[in-house]
Amino acid sequence: xxxxxxxxxxxxxxxxxxxxxxxxxxxxxxxxxxxxxxxxxxxxxxxxxxxxxxxxxxxxxxxxxxxxxxxxxxxxxxxxxxxxxxxxxxxxxxxxxxxxxxxxxxxxxxxxxxxxxxxxxxxxxxxxxxxxxxxxxxxxxxxxxxxxxxxxxxxxxxxxxxxxxxxxxxxxxxxxxxxxxxxxxxxxxxxxxxxxxxxxxxxxxxxxxxxxxxxxxxxxxxxxxxxxxxxxxxxxxxxxxxxxxxxxxxxxxxxxxxxxxxx
Ligand SMILES: [Zn+2]
Ligand SMILES: [Zn+2]
Numbered sequence: 084x085x086x087x088x089x090x091x092x093x094x095x096x097x098x099x100x101x102x103x104x105x106x107x108x109x110x111x112x113x114x115x116x117x118x119x120x121x122x123x124x125x126x127x128x129x130x131x132x133x134x135x136x137x138x139x140x141x142x143x144x145x146x147x148x149x150x151x152x153x154x155x156x157x158x159x160x161x162x163x164x165x166x167x168x169x170x171x172x173x174x175x176x177x178x179x180x181x182x183x184x185x186x187x188x189x190x191x192x193x194x195x196x197x198x199x200x201x202x203x204x205x206x207x208x209x210x211x212x213x214x215x216x217x218x219x220x221x222x223x224x225x226x227x228x229x230x231x232x233x234x235x236x237x238x239x240x241x242x243x244x245x246x247x248x249x250x251x252x253x254x255x256x257x258x259x260x261x262x263x264x265x266x267x268x269x270x271x272x273x274x275x276x277x278x279x280x281x282x283x284x285x286x287x288x289x290x291x292x293x294x295x296x297x298x299x300x301x302x303x304x305x306x307x308x309x310x311x312x313x314x315x316x317x318x319x320x321x322x323x324x325x326x327x328x329x330x331x332x333x334x335x336x337x338x339x340x341x342x343x344x345x346x
Contacts, residue, residue, distance in 0.1 A: 086181065093170050099340070102169065107162030114154055115200045118234035118278055126234070138307050138342050139283025142231040153225060154238035157245040168253045177253070178260040186260060195265050198255055199320060202269070205251050205325040210317045213244065229281075232310050237277035276320055281305035289343035292336070299323055304339050308332045 093099045129136040171177050182188070213223035225241040240248065256266060278288065285304045291297035299321050309316040315332035318325045325331040 089169070089173055093166060093173070099166060102166045103162050106165040107158050110161045110165075111155055111158035113274065114158060114238050115151075115300035117274060118237060120217075121278050121282055122234045125286060126282055129284050129286070135344065136285050136342055137283065138285055138304055138338070139231045139233065142229065142233055146229055146231075147233065147235050150229060150233070152234065153240060156242055157238045157240050159244055160245045161249050164249045164253065168256075171253065172256065174317070177256045178258070179256050179263055179266060180260055181263045183262070186262075188262075191262055191265060194259065194261050195268065197259070198261065198265065198269055199272075201255060202251055203319055203324065206248075206319040207317050207328075209247055210319075211330075213247075214314065214317075225309060228314065230310055232281040232283055232307060234278050234282045236281040236310075237274070276301075279303060280328040283307065285339075285342040289340075292339055292343075304342050305335060308335060308338060309322050 086167050088102070091102075093097050093102060102210050104274060116212055126137070168177070172179050183191075210223075212218060219227075222241045222243045226236070226239055226244065238245075252266065252269065255261065280301060280303055285298070285302055287297070287302045291300065291302075291336040300321055301316075301320055305318070305322065309332075312332055312334070315326055315330055316335070317330055322331060
């Protein structure tokens with residue numbers, strides 16, 4: 084992997100600004116391209132051939148532009164956090180490593196699964212806190228203005244929430260060693276799962292609800308119920324915290340069957 088960008092001095096304002104612009108553009112353009120392709124290739128296609136898979140058929144006309152605007156602001160903040168993380172890495176404040184043999188190979192999948200668990204736990208409790216009435220109206224309300232969600236809702240957060248969402252990755256790599264590729268895969272999963280969960284189309288097979296492993300994964304039907312019912316289904320990738328804390332919606336099974344029936 085080409086790591087020459089690590090040799091530049093990002094405390095120089097011009098260099099900082101350059102990398103910030105590169106990161107922000109990459110993050111925002113990636114959001115636009117991935118969301119647009121998902122809408123066209125998955126949502127539009129399933130709407131034609133399996134219409135019951137569509138769980139969020141329409142949303143207010145002005146919603147999409149608002150969501151893209153908030154997502155643009157989120158991308159700027161993610162860009163800043165990205166550069167700060169590179170600077171922290173340069174100064175030796177992170178435990179990111181690039182040499183595959185620096186830790187035993189089993190540590191790669193272990194750190195990946197561990198990071199997913201830590202991220203899930205962090206998100207679930209932060210998310211519940213964001214629903215506290217005193218906090219909700221100032222911060223999380225922006226995301227919940229989209230009751231019927233779409234791919235464009237995936238980055239639509241109040242700036243404070245965007246920072247809270249992004250900060251967990253630098254926090255984790257400052258404490259626990261993580262291979263650079265594991266971190267990049269986690270960042271990709273964050274974006275992809277946000278799109279899948281907000282797209283308003285259920286893509287998971289019907290059988291997953293009965294599968295010992297796959298039943299723990301959150302999909303569009305699960306998160307759609309969070310946007311419609313507010314106080315249920317707080318999870319990010321997995322259902323376990325909702326099940327353990329008894330916050331999973333009672334409507335979930337019926338909605339799941341409705342979206343995936345006859346398969
Ligand atoms: Zn959401
Ligand atoms: Zn919420």
